[in-house]
Amino acid sequence: MRIWDKRRLIAPLSYFIEKPFQNWTRLTSDLLGAVFIYADYTLPVAAVREELQRILNETKLWDHRASGLVVTDATERCQQQRPVGFALPGA
Numbered sequence: 001m002r003i004w005d006k007r008r009l010i011a012p013l014s015y016f017i018e019k020p021f022q023n024w025t026r027l028t029s030d031l032l033g034a035v036f037i038y039a040d041y042t043l044p045v046a047a048v049r050e051e052l053q054r055i056l057n058e059t060k061l062w063d064h065r066a067s068g069l070v071v072t073d074a075t076e077r078c079q080q081q082r083p084v085g086f087a088l089p090g091a
Contacts, residue, residue: 035083037083038080041079067084069083
């Protein structure tokens with residue numbers, strides 16, 4: 001099975017016999033890497049999203065399949081952000 005970062009999770013055969021499934025990786029085995037930004041709460045998330053989109057629009061390395069910035073965690077000191085969209089064609 002493909003998981004959130006596009007790695008594949010191997011499950012026992014009994015799992016598939018007992019539960020229906022769909023194979024979403026038939027066409028490609030592309031992988032996404034994860035990059036995390038750790039920032040304090042004064043960093044404006046909307047401005048970071050706009051800058052990420054500007055950078056993606058200007059590079060030929062972006063495959064146009066995904067873009068965005070997700071806040072994935074928050075602690076008492078900082079927030080964790082994960083940009084989406086840094087895919088290299090054929091990588």
